[in-house]
Amino acid sequence: MRDASPAKTYALHIGVIALLFALNLVLPDYHQSLFARIMALAVFAMGYNLLFGYVGLLSLGHAMFFSAGLYGAGLTVYHLGWGVPEAFVAGVACGALLALVIGLLALRTSGVAFMIVTMMFAQVFYLLILYFAAWTGGDQGLVIQQASRVIAIGGASFDLTDPTVRYMSALALFSIILLVTLAVVRSRFGRVLVAIRENEERTKMLGYNTVANKLAAVVAAGAICAASGAAYALLFGYVGSGFASVQYSILPLLWVLLGGAATTLGPLIGTLFMYYVTDITSGFTSAYLLIVGVALILLVLFFPKGILGSIRERWLRWLP
Amino acid sequence: MTPLLTTKGLSRHFGGLRAVDGVDFTLMPGEIRAIIGPNGAGKTTFVSLLSGRIRPSSGMVVFDGADITAMPAYKRVRLGVAYTFQITSVFANLTAFDNVALPVQRTLTDGRTKGQVRSGVMAALERTGLADRGGTLAGQLSYGHQRLLEVAMGLALKPRLLILDEPTQGLADSEIDNFIMLVREIARDATVLLIEHNMPVVMQLADRITVFNSGKILAEGTPGEIRANAEVQDAYLGATHG
Numbered sequence: 001m002r003d004a005s006p007a008k009t010y011a012l013h014i015g016v017i018a019l020l021f022a023l024n025l026v027l028p029d030y031h032q033s034l035f036a037r038i039m040a041l042a043v044f045a046m047g048y049n050l051l052f053g054y055v056g057l058l059s060l061g062h063a064m065f066f067s068a069g070l071y072g073a074g075l076t077v078y079h080l081g082w083g084v085p086e087a088f089v090a091g092v093a094c095g096a097l098l099a100l101v102i103g104l105l106a107l108r109t110s111g112v113a114f115m116i117v118t119m120m121f122a123q124v125f126y127l128l129i130l131y132f133a134a135w136t137g138g139d140q141g142l143v144i145q146q147a148s149r150v151i152a153i154g155g156a157s158f159d160l161t162d163p164t165v166r167y168m169s170a171l172a173l174f175s176i177i178l179l180v181t182l183a184v185v186r187s188r189f190g191r192v193l194v195a196i197r198e199n200e201e202r203t204k205m206l207g208y209n210t211v212a213n214k215l216a217a218v219v220a221a222g223a224i225c226a227a228s229g230a231a232y233a234l235l236f237g238y239v240g241s242g243f244a245s246v247q248y249s250i251l252p253l254l255w256v257l258l259g260g261a262a263t264t265l266g267p268l269i270g271t272l273f274m275y276y277v278t279d280i281t282s283g284f285t286s287a288y289l290l291i292v293g294v295a296l297i298l299l300v301l302f303f304p305k306g307i308l309g310s311i312r313e314r315w316l317r318w319l320p
Numbered sequence: 321m322t323p324l325l326t327t328k329g330l331s332r333h334f335g336g337l338r339a340v341d342g343v344d345f346t347l348m349p350g351e352i353r354a355i356i357g358p359n360g361a362g363k364t365t366f367v368s369l370l371s372g373r374i375r376p377s378s379g380m381v382v383f384d385g386a387d388i389t390a391m392p393a394y395k396r397v398r399l400g401v402a403y404t405f406q407i408t409s410v411f412a413n414l415t416a417f418d419n420v421a422l423p424v425q426r427t428l429t430d431g432r433t434k435g436q437v438r439s440g441v442m443a444a445l446e447r448t449g450l451a452d453r454g455g456t457l458a459g460q461l462s463y464g465h466q467r468l469l470e471v472a473m474g475l476a477l478k479p480r481l482l483i484l485d486e487p488t489q490g491l492a493d494s495e496i497d498n499f500i501m502l503v504r505e506i507a508r509d510a511t512v513l514l515i516e517h518n519m520p521v522v523m524q525l526a527d528r529i530t531v532f533n534s535g536k537i538l539a540e541g542t543p544g545e546i547r548a549n550a551e552v553q554d555a556y557l558g559a560t561h562g
Contacts, residue, residue, distance in 0.1 A: 188425045188437070195422050198411045205371065205405075207397030207426040207477065 005318045006186075012319075013182055016265060017175045024167045036167045038268075038275050039174040040231045045259070045267030046181050047224030048252035053262035054185060055217045056197030060115045061122030062225055063248035064102070067241075068095040069226030071129065071136065074239030077148045079135065084151045084160065088230045095226020096219055098125075103218035107211060119249065126244040141240025149234055166235050173231050174268075177224055182264050184220070185320060193217055194262075225252075258299060260309030264320050269307050322385060324349040324481060324511050325370065330379035331535075332365055339365040341535035342379065347481070352503065352512045354522040356546075357532030358555065363515045364406060366532065367483050370513075371403035372396045384480070398430050400480030404473070404487065406515070408466045412459030416469055419458050420444050423476035432478055444476040448502065464495045468502075475506060482506060484514040488521055500524055523547075531555070 020039065027035060044066050051057045072094030076082040082090065106117045129136045136142070149160040158165050184190050195203040196210050203210050233239050242248070251274075252267075259270025277295050281288035303310040312319040325347040332340040340362045347353055355363050368374045370381060372393030380389045388396055397403075411419050424440035427433040433440060445451045448468045453461060458469055467487060474482050484503070488496050496518070503512060503525055516522050522529060522543070529546045531539045533555045539546060546552055 188429075191418060191421060191425070194414065194418075195411060198413055199409065201373075202405070202409050202411065203422070204394050205373070205397060205403050206423045206473065207394050207430070208422075209392075209394050 008318060009182070009186075009320050013178060013264070016268070017171070017178070020171055020174070024164065024171070029163060032163055032167055034275065034279065036163075036170040036235065037232075038271050039167075039170040040228055040235060042255075042268040042271040043174055043177045043231065044225050044228035045252045045255040045271050046177050046264075047221045047228065049256045049261060049263075049267045050181060050184070050193075050224065051217055051221040052253065052256055053266070054190065054193045054197060055214060057110075057214065057218070058115055058253070059106075059118040060246070060249050060253070061102075061118030061120075061125075062221075062252055063244050063246065064122040064125040065095045065099055065222040065225035066229040066232075066248060066252075067125065067129070067244035068098045068222075069229030069231075070233045070239055070243050071229075072226065073230035074142060074144055074233035075135065077144055077234070078142050078239070081148070084149060084234055088227075088234060091230025091233070092223050092227050095229065096223040098226075099219045099222020100215070103215045103222070107214055107218065119246065122244070122246065122249055126241060126246075129241045129244050136241065137239070139241050141238060141242070144233065144237040144239065146237070149237060160235055161237065170231065170235060173227065177227065178264065178268075181224075182320060185264060189213070189216070254296075256306070258296070258306055260306030260312065263306070263308040263312060266306055266308040273307065321348060323347060324384060326382045327370070328380045328382070330366070330369055330381065331377045332362075332369055332374065333377045338535045340369060340376075343535075343537055345530065345537065347511060347513060349480075349511050350507070351527045352507045352514070352525050354526035354529045355513065355515045355532060356517070356519075356522060356529060357538070361532040362535040363532050364485060365535075367403065367485060367513065367515060370481075371401055371483055373403070397477060398426070398432075400432075400478070401483070402474045402477040402479035402481070403483045404470045404485060406485035406489070408463070408470055410458040410461075410466050410469050410473070412457065414458060415454065416445065416450055416456055416458050416461065416472075417441055417454035419469055420472050420476050423473050427476070427478050440476060444472045447475060447505070448472040449498070464491050467491060467495075468499075471502065471506075479510050481511045481513060484512065484516075486515055486517060488516065488518050496521060 023035060024032060048062050051059060069091035073087040073091030076087045076090045102121050106114055106121065109117050130138050146161045151158045160166055160169060192203065192208055192213050196213060200210050255270035255274055256267055258273055259266030259268065277292055278288060281291040305313055308319065323346045327343055327345045330340060330343045331338065343366060357363050369376050372391060376389065380387060383399060383401060420441045421437050425437050428437065442451060445454055448471055450465060450468055450472060453465065458466060461469060471487065488499055491499060500521060506512060526543055528541065529543055530537055531546060531552050538555055539549050539552050
């Protein structure tokens with residue numbers, strides 16, 4: 001039963017956030033920077049997981065929502081000289097709006113057709129970025145200067161290029177989205193999303209407008225992915241078309257599958273795992289992708305539901 | 321008294337097959353109506369037209385005085401037309417509790433009931449005798465219990481019309497007796513329309529019986545009248561009990 005252990009569930013999530021907070025104090029510089037990146041990208045994975053894990057909609061185009069946030073924030077800072085908070089909001093708004101339009105069109109399809117349609121829209125978005133190179137910087141991208149990445153609140157100012165401020169900003173966003181995701185999947189809306197994944201026809205016959213619910217999920221997921229992209233642009237100061245390429249549509253799928261689809265903490269674990277396997281193996285050999293591939297195959301063989309998904313299935317049934 | 325549901329000239333054709341062919345049907349509030357007929361007579365297609373799962377080729381469906389012919393299924397459910405599936409169709413990977421929570425929270429959202437999700441779920445589970453199985457995954461329940469869960473979900477929708485498609489199929493005799501009592505209890509505050517092959521169940525439960533054959537209504541009447549009807553005996557009872 002979903003409500004069997006709310007205290008345990010919240011304690012676990014708060015504990016993970018506290019652990020990440022503490023890591024800031026002990027991590028060496030290099031790993032601190034890597035963790036900031038991982039937390040920002042785990043938000044991308046969490047948005048993707050909401051749609052793929054909970055609603056069962058497999059999109060191959062979520063790079064477009066990430067880069068809508070990336071460019072929405074980056075271009076307003078670069079060209080319009082907007083402040084960091086306004087640019088972040090602009091990025092999220094771009095992602096949500098794009099998700100609404102794409103959702104209305106793509107949800108007319110399902111299954112394989114949905115995968116192809118989302119992938120095509122993402123490719124259009126990618127090509128548009130290249131086409132409008134005069135504003136977007138094309139495949140070179142744009143670098144956002146340090147001076148533009150300072151938040152001034154009252155008398156205090158926070159420089160996002162400072163490693164600790166950057167880490168804490170990434171952690172703040174990650175924590176908010178993690179708790180929002182947890183609240184959503186435990187809510188009535190979350191229950192309907194899972195029901196749609198399990199049996200859409202039956203859900204309709206219980207009085208639910210499944211198309212409207214799916215659209216709401218697409219927009220929510222799009223906004224979360226865009227928040228990740230906007231944060232990435234502002235924290236790391238680079239906006240580039242590579243983030244809109246098909247690779248960045250496959251990556252969140254991979255992170256979610258690895259960590260465990262339809263688990264709240266799976267996206268973080270999957271992102272963390274992939275980054276560190278790549279990081280460690282590339283230290284030994286230039287053929288590190290081969291080792292990453294073998295690691296992935298082993299995981300799929302022994303943990304078919306992802307790391308956290310398999311742990312939930314075998315030991316911890318109460319995990320959300 | 322105005323009828324709860326009427327159909328006028330309701331038809332559904334699949335290619336050349338007239339699965340339902342110009343049916344005029346009337347259902348009064350509070351009755352238990354059974355639909356019987358040989359396989360392929362169009363019974364399931366007919367109730368699917370009522371619930372909105374499929375669209376009619378022609379004709380019209382009126383529920384409580386309103387034309388609902390063009391209304392999508394999920395809106396009909398909110399009006400109070402609930403349908404339980406012929407093939408058990410519970411959410412196998414969700415707990416029994418969550419299965420029933422879905423219809424309960426729907427009626428709460430619609431403002432048709434008040435209170436907490438939990439109390440609504442427990443009430444529906446208790447009424448069907450599943451109260452101690454709330455935490456079990458629906459797919460791990462016995463077949464009989466899955467059918468009961470299906471009914472609990474239908475009940476939790478607070479239907480004005482509950483459509484049961486072959487509810488006793490696959491149940492043991494002991495379970496069938498309980499089931500008959502349950503349907504009688506449901507009928508105290510809802511109209512029940514059931515498709516049923518098990519004749520003893522039909523004879524015990526139904527106030528009136530409608531006999532379908534080849535997509536049309538062959539006969540309609542009380543259980544006594546239907547039993548005595550020679551045409552029905554030829555078309556259906558003779559065929560299965562002969």
